[in-house]
Amino acid sequence: MHIPISVISERNRVFRQRVEVSGLESVYADVPKAVGGDGSAPDPHDYFDIALGTCKAITVQMYAKRKEWPLEGIVVTVQRDDSQERKGLYRLDVHLTLLGIDDPEQRARLEEISHRCPIQRLMTEATVEITTRLV
Structure with missing residues (x-):
């Protein structure tokens, strides 16, 4: 736990x-x-999207470090389209900017690795069970 x-x-x-x-x-x-809020902080949907973006960044960084590739940094931009959320469709468009990686094969591999981040797998492959109880 x-x-x-x-x-x-x-x-x-x-x-x-x-x-x-x-x-x-x-x-x-x-x-x-x-x-009705103050708009003073990210909303819950933002945190959902943030979880994906940060997980992709960390996953790519860890892989590049292990391979000793010259990744200097990464910028992950997540754009949400929630216009059909009530119909069960929530779209996230993710753009990766890899800093310091010019080799096309390394870039392609890092994009592929980004799809394997644990949060993307959780969002797309897992069954999530939620139990809520009053205390």
Whole structure:
């Protein structure tokens, strides 16, 4: 089991939430002003998209490091199209910018490796079971 994540409502804010993970700095979530929030932090959909982008970046970096390839950095841009989310379709368009890698074969391999990040697999291949209980 992993350390639990706690989400705590901020009393002075309508929908702003403080997210705590033991031993780490707190992060925050909110909703846009258009739906009644302050728009002061990423919303839950943003965190979903962030999870994919950061996982792809880390996966690519780890692979390049192991291969001793000259990757100097990576920029992952995730663009969401949630226009059909209510119909069960949530599209994420991901662009990778590889810094320091000019070899076409290495670039292609790193793109391929990015598809193997654990979060993409979780989002596309796993069955996620959620149990919610009142305490």
